[in-house]
Amino acid sequence: MEKKSSYHCIDGRSYDVTMTWNEQFKDTDKIFKADFIAIDQSNSRKLVLPREIATYAIGDPEEPLGERVKYYYNGNREELMSDYLTTAYRRVCDWIERGK
Numbered sequence: 001m002e003k004k005s006s007y008h009c010i011d012g013r014s015y016d017v018t019m020t021w022n023e024q025f026k027d028t029d030k031i032f033k034a035d036f037i038a039i040d041q042s043n044s045r046k047l048v049l050p051r052e053i054a055t056y057a058i059g060d061p062e063e064p065l066g067e068r069v070k071y072y073y074n075g076n077r078e079e080l081m082s083d084y085l086t087t088a089y090r091r092v093c094d095w096i097e098r099g100k
Contacts (some may be wrong), residue, residue: 003085006041007093014041015096019089023081027066029057032081035090038096053095057090 001023008014022036034056038047059065065080073079 005089006034007038007096009097013096015039015047016041016094017089017096019085019092021081021085025065027064027069029065030061030063031057034058036088036092040068049092049095050099053099054090055060056091058084058087080095081095088096 002018002020004016004018006014007017017038018037018039019034020059021032025032036049036056037056038049039045040047059070069075069080070076073083
């Protein structure tokens with residue numbers, strides 16, 4: 001799945017941020033991954049994000065995502081994705097704000 005949004009920095013810079021992820025992850029997967037691209041609105045150039053920011057991976061090698069959904073999110077896959085994606089998006093926006 002893909003979601004596009006705009007992020008406006010305090011100093012006036014603006015970026016189009018694209019976030020992609022696999023909403024059909026398997027219950028046996030142990031890592032949930034989201035990828036990010038940021039484009040400067042003033043010149044249409046891609047912002048070079050560090051690898052750990054551009055590809056956000058979260059999970060536990062000891063616990064499959066299906067177990068996390070079952071025990072921490074009461075079986076609600078959407079809630080897990082929302083929680084993880086919100087965390088990832090905030091991290092990306094924080095880096096954009098301070099990383100340049």
